[in-house]
Amino acid sequence: xxxxxxxxxxxxxxxxxxxxxxxxxxxxxxxxxxxxxxxxxxxxxxxxxxxxxxxxxxxxxxxxxxxxxxxxxxxxxxxxxxxxxxxxxxxxxxxxxxxxxxxxxxxxxxxxxxxxxxxxxxxxxxxxxxxxxxxxxxxxxxxxxxxxxxxxxxxxxxxxxxxxxxxxxxxxxxxxxxxxxxxxxxxxxxxxxxxxxxxxxxxxxxxxxxxxxxxxxxxxxxxxxxxxxxxxxxxxxxxxxxxxxxxxxxxxxxxxxxxxxxxxxxxxxxxxxxxxxxxxxxxxxxxxxxxxxxxxx
Amino acid sequence: xxxxxxxxxxxxxxxxxxxxxxxxxxxxxxxxxxxxxxxxxxxxxxxxxxxxxxxxxxxxxxxxxxxxxxxxxxxxxxxxxxxxxxxxxxxxxxxxxxxxxxxxxxxxxxxxxxxxxxxxxxxxxxxxxxxxxxxxxxxxxxxxxxxxxxxxxxxxxxxxxxxxxxxxxxxxxxxxxxxxxxxxxxxxxxxxxxxxxxxxxxxxxxxxxxxxxxxxxxxxxxxxxxxxxxxxxxxxxxxxxxxxxxxxxxxxxxxxxxxxxxxxxxxxx
Amino acid sequence: xxxxxxxxxxxxxxxxxxxxxxxxxxxxxxxxxxxxxxxxxxxxxxxxxxxxxxxxxxxxxxxxxxxxxxxxxxxxxxxxxxxxxxxxxxxxxxxxxxxxxxxxxxxxxxxxxxxxxxxxxxxxxxxxxxxxxxxxxxxxxxxxxxxxxxxxxxxxxxxxxxxxxxxxxxxxxxxxxxxxxxxxxxxxxxxxxxxxxxxxxxxxxxxxxxxxxxxxxxxxxxxxxxxxxxxxxxxxxxxxxxxxxxxxxxxxxxxxxxxxxxxxxxxxxxxxxxxxxxxxxxxxxxxxxxxxxxxxxxxxxxxxxxxxxxxxxxxxxxxxxxxxxxxxxxxxxxxxxxxxxxxxxxxxxxxxxxxxxxxxxx
Numbered sequence: 001x002x003x004x005x006x007x008x009x010x011x012x013x014x015x016x017x018x019x020x021x022x023x024x025x026x027x028x029x030x031x032x033x034x035x036x037x038x039x040x041x042x043x044x045x046x047x048x049x050x051x052x053x054x055x056x057x058x059x060x061x062x063x064x065x066x067x068x069x070x071x072x073x074x075x076x077x078x079x080x081x082x083x084x085x086x087x088x089x090x091x092x093x094x095x096x097x098x099x100x101x102x103x104x105x106x107x108x109x110x111x112x113x114x115x116x117x118x119x120x121x122x123x124x125x126x127x128x129x130x131x132x133x134x135x136x137x138x139x140x141x142x143x144x145x146x147x148x149x150x151x152x153x154x155x156x157x158x159x160x161x162x163x164x165x166x167x168x169x170x171x172x173x174x175x176x177x178x179x180x181x182x183x184x185x186x187x188x189x190x191x192x193x194x195x196x197x198x199x200x201x202x203x204x205x206x207x208x209x210x211x212x213x214x215x216x217x218x219x220x221x222x223x224x225x226x227x228x229x230x231x232x233x234x235x236x237x238x239x240x241x242x243x244x245x246x247x248x249x250x251x252x253x254x255x256x257x258x259x260x261x262x263x264x265x266x267x268x269x270x271x272x273x274x275x276x277x278x279x280x281x282x283x284x285x286x287x288x289x290x291x292x293x294x295x296x297x
Numbered sequence: 298x299x300x301x302x303x304x305x306x307x308x309x310x311x312x313x314x315x316x317x318x319x320x321x322x323x324x325x326x327x328x329x330x331x332x333x334x335x336x337x338x339x340x341x342x343x344x345x346x347x348x349x350x351x352x353x354x355x356x357x358x359x360x361x362x363x364x365x366x367x368x369x370x371x372x373x374x375x376x377x378x379x380x381x382x383x384x385x386x387x388x389x390x391x392x393x394x395x396x397x398x399x400x401x402x403x404x405x406x407x408x409x410x411x412x413x414x415x416x417x418x419x420x421x422x423x424x425x426x427x428x429x430x431x432x433x434x435x436x437x438x439x440x441x442x443x444x445x446x447x448x449x450x451x452x453x454x455x456x457x458x459x460x461x462x463x464x465x466x467x468x469x470x471x472x473x474x475x476x477x478x479x480x481x482x483x484x485x486x487x488x489x490x491x492x493x494x495x496x497x498x499x500x501x502x503x504x505x506x507x508x509x510x511x512x513x514x515x516x517x518x519x520x521x522x523x524x525x526x527x528x529x530x531x532x533x534x535x536x537x538x539x540x541x542x543x544x545x546x547x548x549x550x551x552x553x554x555x556x557x558x559x560x561x562x563x564x565x566x
Numbered sequence: 567x568x569x570x571x572x573x574x575x576x577x578x579x580x581x582x583x584x585x586x587x588x589x590x591x592x593x594x595x596x597x598x599x600x601x602x603x604x605x606x607x608x609x610x611x612x613x614x615x616x617x618x619x620x621x622x623x624x625x626x627x628x629x630x631x632x633x634x635x636x637x638x639x640x641x642x643x644x645x646x647x648x649x650x651x652x653x654x655x656x657x658x659x660x661x662x663x664x665x666x667x668x669x670x671x672x673x674x675x676x677x678x679x680x681x682x683x684x685x686x687x688x689x690x691x692x693x694x695x696x697x698x699x700x701x702x703x704x705x706x707x708x709x710x711x712x713x714x715x716x717x718x719x720x721x722x723x724x725x726x727x728x729x730x731x732x733x734x735x736x737x738x739x740x741x742x743x744x745x746x747x748x749x750x751x752x753x754x755x756x757x758x759x760x761x762x763x764x765x766x767x768x769x770x771x772x773x774x775x776x777x778x779x780x781x782x783x784x785x786x787x788x789x790x791x792x793x794x795x796x797x798x799x800x801x802x803x804x805x806x807x808x809x810x811x812x813x814x815x816x817x818x819x820x821x822x823x824x825x826x827x828x829x830x831x832x833x834x835x836x837x838x839x840x841x842x843x844x845x846x847x848x849x850x851x852x853x854x855x856x857x858x859x860x861x862x863x864x865x866x867x868x869x870x871x872x873x874x875x876x877x878x879x880x881x882x883x884x885x886x887x888x889x890x891x892x893x894x895x896x897x898x899x900x901x902x903x904x905x906x907x908x909x910x911x912x913x914x915x916x917x918x919x920x921x922x923x924x925x926x927x928x
Binding site: 347348349368369370372373374378379381385386387388389390394397398399400401402403404406407408411412413414418421422425461462465 | 778
Binding site for chain 1: 617623701704705708709711712713715716717719720723727728845848849852880881887888891894898
């Protein structure tokens with residue numbers, strides 16, 4: 001009995017972590033599909049979302065602070081596209097990736113100088129750090145439900161957006177065949193801006209809901225970017241839903257390895273499994289061998 | 298002597314069988330042409346012979362040895378070289394360097410020797426360069442040896458690719474639509490060049506849509522349709538074959554793309 | 567032949583000039599950081615070969631640097647005194663694999679000699695590079711980037727979490743390395759100039775060897791793989807073997823740099839294996855133009871030197887990020903290429919002008 005509850009507890013904590021990775025991985029995928037580039041500044045969107053929301057929460061009620069943070073970070077995302085990706089779109093993919101790495105470093109340092117190195121967090125959305133909900137005997141924080149709920153809703157909304165709205169379809173058209181999309185009268189550049197804004201907003205939202213649990217700090221973005229990248233690759237690039245699966249999987253592996261391995265090795269098993277998967281399936285679990293992601297730089 | 302023997306080669310992509318139980322032989326010293334409407338499986342067959350795609354059944358024998366499990370580079374070492382339908386030159390390199398890459402399979406110095414510039418390696422490098430220049434002159438592009446391959450026109454790229462393939466000293470040369478994109482004069486020169494190459498002892502198998510060229514230079518013609526061989530023989534015999542005529546003039550019309558006039562013009566004008 | 571010698575002679579002249587300048591200005595202490603920067607830029611040189619020439623991305627070269635450095639640090643600081651009386655330890659001692667010395671506190675220890683440790687570091691790196699490169703190099707594009715990144719992450723976490731690698735403190739007290747012929751790799755200030763020349767000399771030799779390599783049959787094969795892998799294979803190039811070989815060669819260069827720097831600074835810490843370090847090497851190679859060994863090594867030495875001298879203070883990372891963005895936005899082929907083009911344009915312009923004057927004067 002006891003061990004079952006323990007397993008459930010690990011599973012839930014893995015899913016919680018995994019959802020954030022999934023959120024970052026979806027963001028990777030959105031921008032990747034639109035531009036062919038992996039945006040390594042994706043983790044910084046999560047960090048900025050949390051930091052800005054914390055600051056806003058001093059002046060506004062929590063929902064306004066969260067909404068404000070999401071809007072501001074979405075604008076930052078659009079701005080990055082307009083300032084760097086649009087003028088430099090003729091650079092090679094590798095060069096663009098390195099520019100995003102540069103951006104990530106600069107954003108991180110800017111955050112250090114705007115805020116400081118202190119760890120912050122938003123208040124719990126409902127209840128506090130000691131309140132818990134029992135699910136089949138496992139005690140979990142209500143914030144975990146907030147995280148899972150928010151992410152489920154945003155994934156469903158994103159799916160509906162991409163599948164059923166005109167804008168969303170236009171965006172998918174751009175990723176699968178840019179030339180044809182252009183001929184059909186779709187403004188590809190604007191779609192790219194939209195993709196940046198959208199994935200920045202998603203990242204920021206994730207940063208807000210996770211903030212009470214994991215805290216936010218100026219350097220929290222880079223590890224998330226790496227995990228999100230791993231999740232996107234594990235699922236197979238170019239497919240946001242595969243990214244969700246990849247993210248959850250990495251979160252769960254991580255949660256269980258904490259129970260078996262010394263804490264210092266906690267990421268080793270996740271990455272080792274990722275490597276094994278890649279060696280067996282060189283294009284991710286759900287990716288196609290001819291997909292965009294296997295293009296050479 | 299049978300130089301190349303393809304026995305029951307088969308290859309499918311998803312549900313589509315691109316090459317279906319194809320068997321044929323190429324004899325030493327021949328110029329053999331492979332013709333057929335688009336989608337007949339010619340390029341797939343080339344890819345099977347050169348090792349880029351494995352055949353699902355059957356065997357590919359080269360000089361009596363089974364080569365169908367070898368990697369492309371091993372097949373190049375064995376003495377088969379090829380050109381591609383879309384010339385795939387190394388665009389960042391010069392023409393000379395492109396052709397020098399062709400010498401790769403006939404040279405041997407590796408990382409250590411090249412890094413330390415052993416005397417033998419320097420000599421070898423000189424030989425590579427001389428041999429490459431010779432091939433470039435052979436196809437008539439010596440004035441372009443130092444130009445970047447990316448700056449060449451389409452016809453010139455084809456010629457560089459041919460020189461690169463010749464630089465591997467092949468016994469069998471596979472040419473994938475060597476005349477496409479060439480003007481009539483260039484095509485005529487190409488025909489002469491292919492004959493000249495054959496006369497130096499290189500056996501040639503080519504895929505070509507330009508029927509006048511095919512009928513002009515080939516000793517033997519193989520006609521593929523929907524992945525199978527429908528006729529094989531001398532140019533004149535193939536021209537009179539009822540099945541071939543029906544493929545090209547009858548049903549073939551429905552399959553041929555609009556730009557594919559040449560494939561319908563079977564008889565020489 | 568002459569064309570090959572010009573950059574080498576120029577580089578040697580710059581190396582000497584910098585030392586003379588530093589001594590004349592009584593700023594010899596700067597050479598310490600410069601020496602370190604030179605060791606770091608060796609990693610970038612190897613990376614140029616893999617990325618710029620063979621077209622394969624590696625976000626894991628910091629790990630090879632760390633593997634080299636740590637292997638040699640562990641072997642040269644760990645005492646095997648308890649084994650002293652075994653018969654094989656005696657043989658190894660006679661072969662100078664084991665040496666007796668005193669540790670920082672003056673107690674006697676028996677460790678592996680630097681030369682033997684170096685050899686061991688090379689072997690360990692070779693095995694690691696082979697084991698990761700063999701499966702990973704079948705991957706392409708972003709997937710290869712992830713695999714190498716994952717490898718670096720694993721190495722970093724192991725280093726950080728293992729007592730034998732000193733965990734978060736790293737390893738200190740690594741002895742100096744007597745190479746023979748009076749040459750010693752040591753951080754002692756009396757040997758500063760000597761070590762500067764030693765590092766520059768080794769870097770120059772690596773540059774020359776790699777320069778020879780890229781202008782040879784092997785170099786052409788690598789570039790062919792980068793450009794058109796299928797065609798390269800059909801032309802007789804064993805593409806997977808070449809990719810693996812070049813990966814191993816560059817990993818070994820990174821490990822050599824790791825060993826040398828560890829002896830120079832007397833220790834190594836877990837930050838050497840961090841993802842940021844690996845990313846930094848890639849970024850520096852890219853900023854130098856990737857397929858340009860000379861430019862990449864100069865740029866990386868310069869930027870590493872400035873950041874080691876703490877020029878940018880608390881803005882170090884920010885400046886690094888900003889420089890990266892600026893260099894790659896403006897000059898994706900490295901800053902020296904447009905510079906060269908400008909010089910050429912100016913000189914031709916000047917020639918035109920003087921030509922006009924000549925026409926006017928009569």
